[in-house]
Amino acid sequence: MSRKRWRSVKEIRIADVARLAGVSTATVSRVLSDPDKVRQKTHDVVMEAVRRSGYTPNSTAQKLRTRRTMNVLVVAPRLTNPVFAEILRGVDDELTQSGYGIIIGNLDNRREREARYVDLALSRQVDGVLLLTGYIPEKGQRSMRDSGLPIVAMCAAIHEEGIPNVVVQxxxxxxxxxxxxxxxxxxxxxxxxxxxxxxxxxxxxxxxxxxxxxxxxxxxxxxxxxxxxxxxxxxxxxxxxxxxxxxxxxxxxxxxxxxxxxxxxxxxxxxxxxxxxxxxxxxxxxxxxxxxxxxxxxxxPLHELGRVGADVLSRLIRNEMKPEDWSVRLPLTxxxxxxxxxxxxxxxxxxxxxxx
Amino acid sequence: MSRKRWRSVKEIRIADVARLAGVSTATVSRVLSDPDKVRQKTHDVVMEAVRRSGYTPNSTAQKLRTRRTMNVLVVAPRLTNPVFAEILRGVDDELTQSGYGIIIGNLDNRREREARYVDLALSRQVDGVLLLTGYIPEKGQRSMRDSGLPIVAMCAAIHEEGIPNVVVQxxxxxxxxxxxxxxxxxxxxxxxxxxxxxxxxxxxxxxxxxxxxxxxxxxxxxxxxxxxxxxxxxxxxxxxxxxxxxxxxxxxxxxxxxxxxxxxxxxxxxxxxxxxxxxxxxxxxxxxxxxxxxxxxxxxPLHELGRVGADVLSRLIRNEMKPEDWSVRLPLTxxxxxxxxxxxxxxxxxxxxxxx
DNA sequence: TCGATTTTTGTAATCGATTACATCTTGCGT
DNA sequence: ACGCAAGATGTAATCGATTACAAAAATCGA
Structure with a gap:
């Protein structure tokens, strides 16, 4: 029976590829992430081993080592509102280009749900947060910005130090x-x-x-x-x-x-x-x-709003923000x-x- | 200036908490995940240290060690279609309960985009996949099921060994x-x-x-x-x-x-x-x-469809599937x-x- | 051909948790 | 008070990658 089918798939580690290619794991890693650093011949040998073994790097291990999760969290008040679906499309278009994954946080119009996603941020599952929500702060409530992560506010302007705004007028x-x-x-x-x-x-x-x-x-x-x-x-x-x-x-x-x-x-x-x-x-x-x-x-301009917000966030994550971009206010038609x-x-x- | 504000947030590791509480990291870990295994007194001391330091476990490290990412991928043909937003709500309701995060894959009606998400699955960023899409297989195309991950098909029935179906009639x-x-x-x-x-x-x-x-x-x-x-x-x-x-x-x-x-x-x-x-x-x-x-x-029954699909997936991940649940076909009204x-x-x- | 320089590759530490196993405490019966 | 089982805690290996640094190989000029 196939009930355990996926368990039986042998996990291939970088060490397996290294052995197969007769090189060290360091070399395999370099071939995959920085091909110019290795000889052409070695490159080919390693790539062949990668191909034959069907190796794909374990992204969790990469994340741990590099301290970058390549994920962002998008918190939306309600998924079924086409407004957010459309913004999300823009975000998706921009971010998947640059290799980010999108984790969604759906509040379903219930503010108290925000807490779960604060946990997500605190436990470093994401590199940044795109807030499509925004509530008037309540005291005592742990908020997203306590996570210390890069945040972009895409609800109406949150005037707070360190949080860029990408909003409509x-x-x-x-x-x-x-x-x-x-x-x-x-x-x-x-x-x-x-x-x-x-x-x-x-x-x-x-x-x-x-x-x-x-x-x-x-x-x-x-x-x-x-x-x-x-x-x-x-x-x-x-x-x-x-x-x-x-x-x-x-x-x-x-x-x-x-x-x-x-x-x-x-x-x-x-x-x-x-x-x-x-x-x-x-x-x-x-x-x-x-x-x-x-x-x-x-x-x-929902789709654009999503794109711009995502772009600002990814620049914020990379510490490449120019001061003039800290507040973007798109016009409506x-x-x-x-x-x-x-x-x-x-x-x-x-x-x-x-x-x- | 605050441009690097979040960089300056000191990361607190489990070792820091252990030192603060005067115990080993093993004990801290046990307090957090299996409190019955430690003495009440130790528990209190550790929790106090956790509280004071504001420690939250680094989930990437947890994932690596436990080999469970607690994330699932949901691949939808198009986000702006309210049908998928509604299903997603059901999925979200079911999965965030059990601590899973949801990564969305949006094809925007373009089938070729599926490849990105296959990569996501192959690199073990998720524990399972919920397919709201389903295309007639094209030869040569690398498909989701090559990842060996648990998959639940929620498009119309995919009759394939090891892939449960949760669909409407x-x-x-x-x-x-x-x-x-x-x-x-x-x-x-x-x-x-x-x-x-x-x-x-x-x-x-x-x-x-x-x-x-x-x-x-x-x-x-x-x-x-x-x-x-x-x-x-x-x-x-x-x-x-x-x-x-x-x-x-x-x-x-x-x-x-x-x-x-x-x-x-x-x-x-x-x-x-x-x-x-x-x-x-x-x-x-x-x-x-x-x-x-x-x-x-x-x-x-969109919301229910989402819930059931998510439930089946989580059982599949935990290897708790009962054979009679391998095909669920909900009625329409x-x-x-x-x-x-x-x-x-x-x-x-x-x-x-x-x-x- | 030799040594200096540059390029390529390997060794091993590291990221931050969990957990098997070893060791130390505690409680209990006699 | 002693011995032993059960319970609590600590030590260190482990997950699977990246990367600083060391070592080896290739390149080059004289």
């Missing part, structure tokens, strides 16, 4: 969203939040408030619905929205998923989008182009699609369609 | 899909494929053909559109569909994304779903409940939603609404 974009809605004639606003306690949410809401102020409105003109970055948050927000007498007409959702949930729910009650209510999302996930109507949203439009509500006289 | 479900469409009165069928060369696609198409035959139709009544498991495959299929004179009325798409792409595209041309064409998807991703109309589809309905086309006289 959330705050500016959110402010811009409000201005955009205001230009369309909206006067009462709704804000569907993201995960409370997350720095991203703090930033986006701050931008939103700035926008409200800049456009000359009072914070009282704003309704805020709270919840994590998921569909159901939008649905719940919509439930509340539907109960209101004086409904807001311009809604900003801190992520596409909740925007989509919101729209789906209100449309089920014959609220028209964008005629009765305009909705603008945030992220630019692929799916947002397949909803009906297609979602107006800010597109994050407003995708004007079909869930936003001028106010048509009876309260308002001028339709200002020209303002679109 | 694709074939049955697909056959069922055809029967379902046939009962609704459909007589001409469309099949939107998944990635060619993938075993999943082979299985699903086989099931489809079986269904066609079982329902008494000829394979000539079927149009097949080819492409990978992505939105645009459905869009492209729709383009072709729109050009046809005699359009199929019952469409099966091998994944929800392409089903959604298809629907979006045909609706843009005023083709009504389900009145003009019924579409049934496969996967049951969360989005499918937010499209308009909501998508009829087969729900895969048909979610009857709004993209399927009885044929209303003028060609057919009886609407057979009762057949729904």
């Amino acid at each position: 959330d705050r500016e974009a959110t402010r811009h969203a409000v201005e955009y809605l205001a230009r369309l004639g909206h006067r009462r606003f709704g804000y569907v939040s993201g995960t409370l306690g997350s720095i991203i949410e703090v930033e986006r809401f701050a931008g939103f408030r700035e926008g409200i102020a800049a456009a000359g409105f009072s914070q009282d003109d704003v309704v805020r619905w709270e919840g994590p970055f998921v569909f159901s948050t939008g649905v719940a927000a919509a439930e509340d929205f539907l109960k209101m007498k004086e409904r807001p007409t311009g809604i900003f959702a801190a992520c596409d998923e909740s925007a989509i949930g919101f729209i789906k729910r209100v449309r089920a009650e014959r609220v028209r989008v964008p005629q009765d209510v305009s909705v603008i999302g945030f992220d630019g996930i692929e799916f947002a182009d397949y909803t009906e109507p297609t979602l107006t949203t800010f597109r994050q 407003l995708l004007e699609r079909d869930t936003t439009g001028p106010v048509l509500h009876k309260d308002y006289k001028s339709l200002r369609r020209s303002a679109v | 694709d074939r049955e479900a697909t056959r069922h899909a055809v029967e379902y469409l046939a009962r609704l009165g459909h007589r001409r069928f469309g099949y939107v494929s998944g990635t060619l060369g993938s075993i999943i696609e082979v299985e699903r198409f086989a099931g489809f053909r079986e269904g066609i035959a079982a329902a008494g139709f000829s394979q000539d009544d079927v149009v097949r559109w080819e492409g990978p498991f992505v939105f645009s495959t459905g869009v492209a299929a729709a383009e072709d569909f729109l050009k046809m004179k005699e359009r199929p009325t019952g469409i099966f798409a091998a994944c929800d994304e392409s089903a959604i792409g298809f629907i979006k595209r045909v609706r843009a041309e005023r083709v009504r779903v389900p009145q003009d064409v019924s579409v049934i998807g496969f996967d049951g991703i969360e989005f499918a409940d937010y499209t308009e109309p909501t998508l009829t589809t087969f729900r895969q 048909l979610l009857e939603r709004d993209t399927t309905g009885p044929v209303l086309h003028k060609d057919y006289k009886s609407l057979r609404r009762s057949a729904v």
Whole structure:
């Protein structure tokens, strides 16, 4: 029976190859890692032995000796959110090029899970950490940075010494969203939040408030619905929205998923989008182009974000960071699609369609 | 400046703790891994030293000595497909419980990328592999199973000695899909494929053909559109569909994304779903409940699939597999939603609404 | 051809844990 | 108090590579 099949595979060590080639282990090691250091003839003999024995170096032994694991940890708040999947793709594209492995840390929106991954970092299983999460620090909680490992923050900016930031311009974009809605004639606003306690949410809401102020409105003109970055948050927000007498007409959702949930729910009650209510999302996930109507949203340069973050991390690991790269803030693109439009509500006289 | 901050963190080794506690390294090791083997008093002294020094064992050294990396590799065809994200969640839930780390392998739908991950396996960076991919073997290509590592196949069944299968009943479900469409009165069928060369696609198409035959139709009544498991495959299929004179009325798409792409595209041309064409998807991703109309589809038990696969793998690693678990085939659930309905086309006289 | 220099190769220490085996303690019965 | 078994602890080998340093071989000029 084959139950122990893989146990029976004989492990080939560098010493076996050395013996087979009639050289020392040092020479074999050199052939494999620094071929210029050996004679061509020796090289060929060793390579032949490697080939015939099917030798592959044991990477754990290499890691121990070289003190480099060639692994990085990527901590994401939730895997099923396409935003993180897309960022991860960028990270993957950049890092596997340079031989790094990616270990994923999935919090599934539960902050307390972070502890496991702090352990991972502390036990030196990885050379660096890419944080796609970011929470407002709680005292007493052991955090990633206690590990002393190189960290790159890719949530909204963490202003902390020694931690580079690779983020998008959330705050500016959110402010811009409000201005955009205001230009369309909206006067009462709704804000569907993201995960409370997350720095991203703090930033986006701050931008939103700035926008409200800049456009000359009072914070009282704003309704805020709270919840994590998921569909159901939008649905719940919509439930509340539907109960209101004086409904807001311009809604900003801190992520596409909740925007989509919101729209789906209100449309089920014959609220028209964008005629009765305009909705603008945030992220630019692929799916947002397949909803009906297609979602107006800010597109994050997700893949690039991942690449850049990974690049910064690998430079940080190699101690090759240039000071000007310590904070990268990528711009977002407003995708004007079909869930936003001028106010048509009876309260308002001028339709200002020209303002679109 | 802090550019070298993490370099200056002094690494604490087990020897340091031993010295601090006035015991040998063996004792420290025992305290940490097998506390019953030491006297209570010694235990306390050592733990205090551990605490004060902030020691965490170097996991690379542990791995080398114990020959267990406590890492598994998960190879997925494409990260941004919510199907794999969801499976990954299940895997994560199961494996991080038992202390395993997850290294991801993302093929991004490009088969040739598999080679990198074969290297990972060969160099013993992981204790086992979870294959969410599966391609029809090509000769000469070095495959995962050459690594001799425990592997669990979670794509459609790979019938190979020593490789357990944890899969869904694709074939049955697909056959069922055809029967379902046939009962609704459909007589001409469309099949939107998944990635060619993938075993999943082979299985699903086989099931489809079986269904066609079982329902008494000829394979000539079927149009097949080819492409990978992505939105645009459905869009492209729709383009072709729109050009046809005699359009199929019952469409099966091998994944929800392409089903959604298809629907979006045909609706843009005023083709009504389900009145003009019924579409049934496969996967049951969360989005499918937010499209308009909501998508009829087969729900895969994704999270459970991940958990079970991970469980089987960890048992396989520990050599605790029971023969009856070598093939697990989870059932799918048909979610009857709004993209399927009885044929209303003028060609057919009886609407057979009762057949729904 | 010889010795000095450079290049190539080998020896053995090292990375940081675990663990077999040896040795030392402790507890217990008499 | 003594002897012996059981329990606790220490010593040192080990996992499988890399690499500093030493030694040997090749190269070169005179």
